[in-house]
Amino acid sequence: MSGFLEALSGAVDEYRASHGRSAWSRGVGEYVSDFYDLLYCNRGYDDIESLGKHELDSFLLNGASDWSEHSWNGCSLIYNSDIAERLCCPSELKRTDHGRLQPNSREHWLDVQARALFQASIAFKRLYRQTQDAMSK
Secondary structure, three states: OOHHHHHHHHHHHHHHHHOOOOHHHHHHHHHHHHHHHHHHHOOOOOOHHHOOHHHHHHHHHOOOOOHHHHHHOOOOOOOHHHHHHHHOOHHHHHHOOOOOOOOOOOOOHHHHHHHHHHHHHHHHHHHHHHHHHHHOO
16 A cells, blocks of 8 residues: 555545544545545556545545535445434434334425535545645655
């Protein structure tokens, strides 16, 4: 593993440890970790350690135009129950029958996941840039 990926892995682990108070935060942290795994699996391609802002966005979106499309096109979790388990506290899981019922009257589970992915992408991009900056010193 390259020094950059090791440093980024440490930053992702630290982020997850410090943002784990609510079920939502832990779930967003899982998506941040998923983004790291995606980057790690593609580490040999296109100088993965020096992606620009738009290149990193494009890489994380995996061909989708936004996080809603990413979620709805199956680029992340696809089962309502999996999304609910990742993002909900026990009382929300009970209220939604572990994802069998919609999360609220305005959204589907894939919409909820899209919001979480958006938040995770912001966090991951910040960690990526901080790691780039630290490695260039």
